[in-house]
Structures are given as structure tokens and as C-alpha cells.
Amino acid sequence: xxxxxxxxxxxxxxxxxxxxxxxxxxxxxxxxxxxxxxxxxxxxxxxxxxxxxxxxxxxxxxxxxxxxxxxxxxxxxxxxxxxxxxxxxxxxxxxxxxxxxxxxxxxxxxxxxxxxxxxxxxxxxxxxxxxxxxxxxxxxxxxxxxxxxxxxxxxxxxxxxxxxxxxxxxxxxxxxxxxxxxx
Amino acid sequence: xxxxxxxxxxxxxxxxxxxxxxxxxxxxxxxxxxxxxxxxxxxxxxxxxxxxxxxxxxxxxxxxxxxxxxxxxxxxxxxxxxxxxxxxxxxxxxxxxxxxxxxxxxxxxxxxxxxxxxxxxxxxxxxxxxxxxxxxxxxxxxxxxxxxxxxxxxxxxxxxxxxxxxxxxxxxxxxxxxxxxxxxxxxxxxxxxxxxxxxxxxxxxxxxxxxxxxxxxxxxxxxxxxxxxxxxxxxxxxxxxxxxxxxxxxxxxxxxxxxxxxxxxxxxxxxxxxxxxxxxxxxxxxxxxxxxxxxxxxxxxxxxxxxxxxxxxxxxxxxxxxxxxxxxxxxxx
Numbered sequence: 001x002x003x004x005x006x007x008x009x010x011x012x013x014x015x016x017x018x019x020x021x022x023x024x025x026x027x028x029x030x031x032x033x034x035x036x037x038x039x040x041x042x043x044x045x046x047x048x049x050x051x052x053x054x055x056x057x058x059x060x061x062x063x064x065x066x067x068x069x070x071x072x073x074x075x076x077x078x079x080x081x082x083x084x085x086x087x088x089x090x091x092x093x094x095x096x097x098x099x100x101x102x103x104x105x106x107x108x109x110x111x112x113x114x115x116x117x118x119x120x121x122x123x124x125x126x127x128x129x130x131x132x133x134x135x136x137x138x139x140x141x142x143x144x145x146x147x148x149x150x151x152x153x154x155x156x157x158x159x160x161x162x163x164x165x166x167x168x169x170x171x172x173x174x175x176x177x178x179x180x181x182x183x
Numbered sequence: 184x185x186x187x188x189x190x191x192x193x194x195x196x197x198x199x200x201x202x203x204x205x206x207x208x209x210x211x212x213x214x215x216x217x218x219x220x221x222x223x224x225x226x227x228x229x230x231x232x233x234x235x236x237x238x239x240x241x242x243x244x245x246x247x248x249x250x251x252x253x254x255x256x257x258x259x260x261x262x263x264x265x266x267x268x269x270x271x272x273x274x275x276x277x278x279x280x281x282x283x284x285x286x287x288x289x290x291x292x293x294x295x296x297x298x299x300x301x302x303x304x305x306x307x308x309x310x311x312x313x314x315x316x317x318x319x320x321x322x323x324x325x326x327x328x329x330x331x332x333x334x335x336x337x338x339x340x341x342x343x344x345x346x347x348x349x350x351x352x353x354x355x356x357x358x359x360x361x362x363x364x365x366x367x368x369x370x371x372x373x374x375x376x377x378x379x380x381x382x383x384x385x386x387x388x389x390x391x392x393x394x395x396x397x398x399x400x401x402x403x404x405x406x407x408x409x410x411x412x413x414x415x416x417x418x419x420x421x422x423x424x425x426x427x428x429x430x431x432x433x434x435x436x437x438x439x440x441x442x443x444x445x446x447x448x449x450x451x452x453x454x455x456x457x458x459x460x461x462x463x464x465x466x467x468x469x470x471x472x473x474x475x476x477x478x479x480x481x482x483x484x485x486x487x488x489x490x491x492x493x494x495x496x497x498x499x500x501x502x503x504x505x506x507x508x509x510x511x512x513x514x515x516x
Contacts, residue, residue, distance in 0.1 A: 049230045108468070108469050109470060111471040111474075113419075113467055114471065117417055117418065117502055117504055118499065118504055119399070122392075122394060124392050124393060127391070131229050131387050135199065135228070135229065136230045138202065138203070140202070141202045
């Protein structure tokens with residue numbers, strides 16, 4: 001049987017999830033688009049691993065938050081948008097799990113197969129596209145805290161406060177991810 | 184025993200990407216096995232494997248740190264089109280790989296003739312499980328090491344190792360293939376693609392998952408592999424780990440989703456004369472490789488030091504979230 005305590009540890013604390021619910025999507029989408037652009041610029045091989053793949057739209061759904069990140073994978077780039085519902089935007093695949101699990105996957109804390117085996121991660125749709133994205137991200141060896149710092153630095157000092165806030169949120173989420181990582 | 188004390192086991196670790204290769208070496212791998220980004224290796228998964236440039240750079244990285252790189256070219260060449268497989272062997276030799284891991288008789292012949300100084304390992308995909316079979320490969324092609332199938336017991340491994348004139352390597356951790364590898368047609372039956380010819384068992388292009396309430400429905404091609412309620416761990420969508428309803432009842436027909444962990448058997452494997460142990464999982468992430476390689480490095484160092492082998496659980500990393508000694512103990516049904 002699965003370990004319920006471990007699954008609980010991988011979830012965002014309820015108070016944090018609740019506090020993030022009323023956040024408007026536009027500033028978050030703006031920040032994530034900039035972050036993604038920086039990651040792709042610093043890790044060009046990430047897109048290279050997706051070469052030859054048909055255009056695919058993948059929904060990444062933090063099941064403890066009221067929005068979905070939609071990634072569009074194309075021959076030479078990846079684009080991003082945030083939506084409240086998938087009713088208006090058809091996708092080829094869906095990846096669903098708690099935010100710390102999804103962040104931990106990108107940051108290299110977790111193994112995607114292990115999360116799937118433990119049922120912390122739910123995958124539906126085009127599995128080939130999901131695997132390609134997972135493998136490309138894992139090879140890129142992304143350090144999310146470093147990426148946030150680099151992206152904010154490129155924007156200049158006026159957003160130092162935003163940078164500190166983003167880093168604080170990310171540290172809290174990664175702390176949750178590491179707490180749910182037993183090794 | 185060697186003249187210098189107890190013999191140590193070589194730790195052979197998987198890498199599906201250059202980042203994984205670096206992680207494996209940092210975690211204590213003696214050797215890393217990997218493949219080119221095409222159908223010449225048995226983990227031809229989307230987004231995985233090494234371009235030619237990545238392979239060349241990774242071999243340099245490993246060499247600078249005293250680790251070996253073994254290149255798996257272990258699918259069977261397409262009839263009438265051996266070109267991609269021969270080019271893979273040529274490039275492996277040119278890049279300075281420490282060995283190539285082959286299964287195809289024709290490719291073994293090509294490698295032995297064209298690159299006589301290239302070290303040849305016989306892949307588990309060749310399904311060579313008897314001393315006579317292995318010694319044929321040694322005598323005919325100069326094979327230096329055989330990767331034994333995961334269907335032998337420790338006693339059988341010891342007997343084979345004594346009777347062959349090459350090194351033996353056994354799997355010690357990871358996905359447990361319960362069929363005779365290289366001869367399994369279950370994936371081909373369900374999807375038309377197999378690890379033997381295409382490098383993919385249960386290819387992702389033919390897999391679908393669907394949530395039906397709390398139930399996860401896994402399908403491979405036209406076959407429903409499993410319907411798992413939310414309390415049950417799941418495994419890879421392979422027919423051999425499927426949960427079926429038959430006239431005899433409902434359950435896992437061939438094998439449960441469970442992974443091999445042979446750490447408790449390391450002393451016996453060393454006594455059996457095995458040269459190297461192998462961790463499965465080129466399709467897995469850096470997180471898996473870091474955790475598993477570090478655990479095995481610790482275990483092997485303890486074994487070499489003559490202290491108790493530490494066995495911290497790795498079940499959370501495994502298929503089905505549980506581990507077994509597999510055929511090594513011959514205890515499973």
C-alpha cells in the first residue's frame with residue numbers, strides 16, 4: 001500500500017494554497033513567461049531534445065491551486081500560458097499533482113516514474129510528449145532558485161522586492177518537496 | 184580473493200542523458216552505460232539518449248574522473264539495413280568508449296573484424312544463459328564480458344561464472360524483466376514494436392492512462408493492462424506486469440509490479456565470481472540515479488571493508504513501490 005503520510009508531506013500546506021487562490025493570473029503568467037524564456041536561453045539543449053516532435057500542448061495542473069499552466073511544445077521553442085479552466089483550450093496531454101511535486105520534478109528533487117508509481121502524479125493523453133518533456137527537463141539540470149535570481153537580475157533593481165517574494169515562495173515549495181522526498 | 188584482499192565488484196550504472204551520466208559518476212559509479220539517440224539501443228525513448236557530440240563529450244568527462252563508458256548498441260539490426268548499427272559501433276570506437284554492449288551476431292562479427300581492439304560485452308538481450316552459449320561468443324568474437332539474464336539463481340550464476348572464459352555481470356537493481364530478454368514478443372504482440380528490434384518495450388506512443396473516478400485505467404494498444412484503485416501502487420504498462428481477469432480469478436498473471444534489489448545478495452554474488460553489478464534504469468531521472476547509485480556505492484564500499492552492508496529502503500523509487508530478490512532466490516511464484 002502507499003504511504004499516506006508521505007503523500008501528505010508532498011502537498012502544499014493548506015494555508016499557502018488558500019492564500020494563493022485569489023491571485024490574479026496575469027502577473028503570474030508574465031513572471032512565468034519571463035522565467036521560461038530565461039531557462040530556454042540558458043539551456044538551449046532542452047528544446048533540442050524535443051526536435052522532430054509534432055506541436056503538442058500539455059496541461060500542467062497543480063491540484064492544490066486553482067489554475068493550470070499550459071505548455072506548448074514546438075520544433076524550436078516552448079511557450080506558456082495560464083488558464084483557470086481547460087474548457088476553452090484543447091490539450092494533448094495532462095500532468096496533474098501537488099505543486100511541490102511538480103516543482104520538485106523540474107528542480108530534480110523527484111523521479112517522475114517513482115511519483116507515477118506512488119500515484120502522486122497523474123498523467124493522461126499523449127504519453128510520448130510527456131516523456132519527451134520530462135527527459136528534456138531532467139537533462140537540462142535546472143536550478144529553479146538560480147533561474148529566478150538570473151531572470152530577476154535581467155529585469156533590473158526595480159523588481160528586487162518581487163524577486164525576494166518569488167524566491168521566498170519557491171524556497172517554501174522546495175522545502176515541502178524535499179520533506180516529501182525520502183532517501 | 185585476490186592477492187591484495189577481497190575482490191571488489193564493479194558498479195555499472197545507467198544514464199539516459201549527459202546530466203544523468205554526470206550524476207552517476209558523482210554518486211560513485213565505476214562505469215556508466217548509455218546509448219545513441221536512435222533505434223540502435225534498447226531504451227529508444229522520446230527525449231532520451233545521446234547525440235554524437237554529447238557522447239564524445241561525456242566519454243571525455245568520464246575519463247577525466249576515472250570512470251568507464253559502455254555504449255549499448257543492443258538491438259538487432261534491421262534486415263537489409265545494418266548501416267545505423269555499424270555506424271554506432273564505428274563511432275563508439277572512434278570516441279574511445281571503454282566497451283560496446285552488443286547482442287546481434289552479425290554486429291558482433293562486424294565489431295570484432297573492423298575494430299579488433301574494441302572491447303565487446305554481450306548484452307542481456309543476447310539471452311546467453313549457459314556456459315556453452317557464452318563460450319561460443321567468447322571463442323568466436325572475443326567477447327570479454329557477458330551480462331547474464333535476470334532468470335538465473337545465484338547458484339546458477341556461480342556455476343556459469345566458473346565455466347565461462349569471460350567476466351560476468353549481473354543486474355542488481357531496478358525493473359525486473361521476467362521474460363528471457365531478447366526473445367520476448369509481448370510488446371510486439373500488443374503494439375508491433377519491441378525492445379529487440381525498435382528499442383522500446385511498451386512504447387509510449389501506444390500507452391494510454393485514463394482516470395475513471397478513483398481508478399487509473401492503463402492500456403497498451405488494444406489491451407487494458409490494469410485498473411488500479413487509488414490505494415494501490417502501479418507499475419510500467421507492460422503486459423508482463425498486467426493485472427488481468429481470467430477463468431482462474433483476478434490478479435497479476437505473470438509478475439507483480441515490483442523491482443529487483445539484490446543488495447543483500449552482494450556477498451554471495453562476489454563469492455560467485457561475478458565481476459560487475461548493474462543498475463537498471465536508463466529511462467529514469469537524475470533523482471533516481473543519484474539515490475540508487477549512492478546507496479549501492481555505500482553497500483559496495485562496506486562489502487569491500489568487510490563491514491555490514493547497509494540496506495536503507497529504496498522502495499519509494501521502485502515500480503510497484505516494493506522490492507524483491509527476483510530469480511536470484513527463486514522464491515517468487
